[in-house]
């Protein structure tokens with residue numbers, strides 16, 4: 347059995363994801379799997395942001411996280427996030443997740459991982475191969491399984507895992523290889539685009555096309571600025587209007603600063619890719635803003651909240 351590493355509850359949370367990369371995921375789900383009714387995160391860590399953003403993108407969603415660390419599970423539950431304690435290599439812990447439409451697996455916090463040194467795909471424990479043998483091979487999961495690999499993950503890793511899965515399950519293909527970049531830190535500070543992780547979207551429901559995509563290094567940064575602005579606005583709308591000038595300045599500043607960093611990378615995308623990515627992120631950003639606004643002002647209908655958010659400048 348591999349040795350697991352769990353986060354130190356005394357230290358700041360260690361996560362690969364941030365709100366920006368989760369928003370990228372939510373946009374992909376809406377594009378590729380719009381009928382999704384349930385999502386689970388295995389090795390979830392603090393998954394409050396997933397809980398909020400997925401539900402904003404997909405109303406009526408059932409969500410659940412699973413983590414081996416009781417303190418992580420307790421913190422999620424205390425924040426109102428559905429989460430259970432268990433090991434991703436324990437068949438009994440996995441069985442309840444067989445009915446979920448989409449499963450995100452990992453990245454676990456491997457022994458020896460300190461967040462600063464890159465681990466190879468096969469060095470991560472528990473690894474994707476052990477997990478897919480169990481979840482796809484032995485337990486027969488049907489749906490979409492997104493294996494989240496470290497940023498060192500390369501095509502050879504994807505091919506080896508694919509062949510291993512196909513030897514057990516000929517109905518499962520690799521729909522997407524997604525390089526997820528972030529241009530904001532977990533604390534929301536702008537940075538140059540950084541590759542955070544590589545997602546391998548295996549599915550029995552999607553075609554086996556091996557599409558390669560990059561997110562987080564182009565238009566979505568601009569959109570992210572707008573999303574942040576809209577969320578800020580949603581939070582501020584129930585306050586008095588004398589803060590309006592200050593709010594407008596903060597929104598303009600956020601968008602302008604983020605936009606300038608992306609010009610070179612944006613050139614590498616085709617116009618169609620830029621347009622598709624941008625539209626998808628705008629729709630998601632509007633929904634997140636409306637969702638947050640309605641949490642503060644439940645008397646608003648979804649349409650009214652969207653109208654207010656869309657009028658944000």
Ligand SMILES: C[S@@+](CC[C@H](N)C(=O)[O-])C[C@H]1O[C@@H](n2cnc3c(N)ncnc32)[C@H](O)[C@@H]1O
Nearest residue numbers: 352361362363389391413414415433434454455
């Ligand atoms: C990097 S953290 C959070 C990962 C989160 N999905 C993200 O991307 O932000 C990894 C989590 O995996 C959990 N973990 C490690 N081994 C595990 C296992 N065998 N089963 C379930 N959770 C595990 C750790 O407790 C930790 O909270």
